[in-house]
Amino acid sequence: MTILLFLKLITILAIAGCGLMSGLFFVFSVSVMRALALLPAAEGIRAMQSINRTILNGVFLSTFFGTEVACLAVTVISLWQRQPGWAWGTAGAACYLVGGFLITAACNVPLNNQLDPLSATAPESEAQWQRYLHRWTRWNHLRTLASTTAVILLSISLLSR
Structure with missing residues (x-):
């Protein structure tokens, strides 16, 4: 297999992974977090704690980290070969690596880790939940946009070859 064929195949895998992650992030932004915000704080906290524990499974982790590797x-x-479309591919990959992967690792995961031990019925929980909802959702909107942009740019790079 030539390096250019490998690049096309790995770009297709990156597009698929970015698309899956973008869709997941999008669903959280437009429905899940809105639904949780409508619940009483204790119910919302317990639901999000459950979601955060459940999502750490082989399928999600393989997709999340596999997309990073791709x-x-x-x-x-792309940087090595500098073939047509290389800049689009590099920009698309960077969008996911920074906007999808790093934001998750640096922003959303630490917020999830702070939420995990929170007692849903503690007096300060409602205020902490409101802060969590605002911050987590804001970062999620950004990673949704970044992952969607990655799909577009990676697709342009593939079409440019």
């Missing part, structure tokens, strides 16, 4: 490969090969 985007890293697209970046390295």
